[in-house]
Each structure stands twice: as C-alpha cells, then as structure tokens.
Amino acid sequence: ARDDVLQMVSHDLRNPISTIGMTSELLLEFSLDPQEERKHLEIIRRTVNGMNRFIQDLLDVSQTDAGQLAIETHSISPGALVREACDLMRPLVEAESQRLEYVVPDDLPFVMADPARIQQVLSNLLGNARKFAGTGGSIRIQVVRSGEGVTFAVFDNGPGISPEEIPRLFDRHWRARETAHLGAGLGLAIAKGIVEAHGGRIWVESEVGQGTAFYFVIPVAPSHEEPHPDANREEGTAVGIAQSGE
Numbered sequence: 046a047r048d049d050v051l052q053m054v055s056h057d058l059r060n061p062i063s064t065i066g067m068t069s070e071l072l073l074e075f076s077l078d079p080q081e082e083r084k085h086l087e088i089i090r091r092t093v094n095g096m097n098r099f100i101q102d103l104l105d106v107s108q109t110d111a112g113q114l115a116i117e118t119h120s121i122s123p124g125a126l127v128r129e130a131c132d133l134m135r136p137l138v139e140a141e142s143q144r145l146e147y148v149v150p151d152d153l154p155f156v157m158a159d160p161a162r163i164q165q166v167l168s169n170l171l172g173n174a175r176k177f178a179g180t181g182g183s184i185r186i187q188v189v190r191s192g193e194g195v196t197f198a199v200f201d202n203g204p205g206i207s208p209e210e211i212p213r214l215f216d217r218h219w220r221a222r223e224t225a226h227l228g229a230g231l232g233l234a235i236a237k238g239i240v241e242a243h244g245g246r247i248w249v250e251s252e253v254g255q256g257t258a259f260y261f262v263i264p265v266a267p268s269h270e271e272p273h274p275d276a277n278r279e280e281g282t283a284v285g286i287a288q289s290g291e
C-alpha cells in the first residue's frame with residue numbers, strides 16, 4: 046500500500062509540474078501584456094496550491110488507506126471542476142497546438158465530490174487525451190445529467206483503442222504494446238480507484254482511427270447539502286475554448 050501511494054504521488058505530480066514548467070517558460074520567453082502575464086501567474090499559483098493540498102493530504106496519515114487517499118466529499122458545481130481542470134491543462138495543450146473545449150450546461154445539479162481527487166481524475170484523463178491525440182489534436186469535455194448522477198466525458202480524436210485492449214485498460218501498469226514507452230500505465234488505475242471511492246463508475250468507448258471517449262459518473266449532491274465554499278457557482282452556459290491550433 047505504501048508503494049501504491051508513492052507511485053500515485055510521483056505519477057500525479059507530473060502534470061502539474063509540466064504545467065508550471067510550460068507556463069514559466071512562456072513567461073520568460075515572451076513579453077506578454079500585463080493582463081496575460083497575470084493570468085499565467087495565476088495558473089502557476091493555483092497549480093502550486095493544488096500540489097500543496099495533495100501533499101498535505103498524503104501527510105495526513107489517517108487519509109491514506111490501502112494505497113488510496115480518503116475521499117472527503119462536498120456539494121460542488123461540476124462546471125467549476127471542469128473549468129479548473131481545463132485552465133490548468135491549458136499551457137500543456139497550447140504547447141502542442143491542440144484544441145481543448147468544454148461544454149457544461151448551466152442547469153446541472155451539484156455533485157458530491159472531493160474536488161482535489163476529481164481534479165486528479167480529470168488531469169489523468171486530459172493528460173492521456175493530449176498525449177495520445179498528439180500535436181494538433183482536439184480534446185473536448187462534456188458534462189451531462191444522467192440516471193446515475195452527473196456524467197463527465199473526455200473525448201479525443203487520437204488513434205483510439207482496439208476492442209481487445211479495452212478489458213485491461215484500467216489495470217495497474219497495463220499499456221497497449223505500441224504505446225508502452227509513453228508511460229507507466231498508472232493513470233487510469235488511479236482514476237478508477239478515485240471514481241469508485243465516490244460511488245461512481247468509469248468506462249471507455251473507442252473506435253480505432255476515430256478517437257476515444259472516457260466517461261465517469263458521480264452521484265448528485267442531496268438537496269440539503271450546503272455547497273462547498275469553493276463551489277464557485279457561475280451563471281450561464283460555459284463553453285470554453287482553451288486554445289485553437291490553427
């Protein structure tokens with residue numbers, strides 16, 4: 046279990062570290078107008094805060110149990126979760142001239158979620174989408190109300206996954222043979238553990254040559270739940286385009 050935690054730490058700090066690296070490089074290399082510059086500095090700060098929270102959770106021994114972090118759920122806006130994940134992934138997506146957009150209807154119910162852990166899930170799914178879609182690829186997040194709760198979908202137009210590989214996808218250390226050099230095969234196993242700890246479910250649909258869609262569903266917050274202070278309720282349909290790669 047201790048090894049599991051160590052593996053998760055080294056895995057899930059990689060995306061935020063890349064975000065900080067990319068963003069600081071951008072700030073050093075280009076002279077941006079002060080407003081743009083501020084936006085990038087805020088991304089760095091939020092990424093660092095997230096990493097700090099992650100480490101804090103790990104140090105809190107009561108939190109770690111059987112290689113998993115404990116889940117502490119609050120009533121949270123699904124839109125706020127998606128916007129934050131996309132904001133923090135944006136520097137990596139821009140660096141590869143990829144397109145990242147999200148569609149979140151404004152009438153979704155709040156979900157019962159641990160925001161830090163769901164950020165880990167989204168970061169792993171977005172990280173895979175950008176890694177496998179490659180330069181110029183397209184990534185889209187869509188969130189819908191479903192029978193079981195609220196379903197988050199991450200689409201990419203990468204190479205896809207063949208049907209015979211799908212059953213092993215969420216196993217620890219499993220990678221498709223041709224992509225084996227690209228990672229340790231941990232991201233999806235971590236994501237599955239977190240989603241299931243929320244009482245949810247994660248699955249995939251893919252077509253070779255067309256692309257891949259990862260879905261996860263988590264339960265809706267009971268109506269008596271107070272929204273989390275950071276629930277960050279915003280009005281209006283959120284349609285964000287993080288970056289267009291001409």
Ligand SMILES: Nc1ncnc2c1ncn2[C@@H]1O[C@H](COP(=O)(O)OP(=O)(O)OP(=O)(O)O)[C@@H](O)[C@H]1O
Pocket residue numbers: 056173174177178201203204205206214219220221222224225227228229230231232233234257
């Ligand atoms: N969006 C995707 N498109 C195509 N194949 C994918 C996609 N996401 C995952 N896969 C396949 O599933 C495997 C397992 O994914 P997982 O995230 O667990 O590991 P990884 O990305 O290879 O390594 P790590 O996440 O540890 O860096 C990948 O190696 C790849 O073969």
Ligand SMILES: [Mg+2]
Pocket residue numbers: 169172173228231232233
């Ligand atoms: Mg991965």
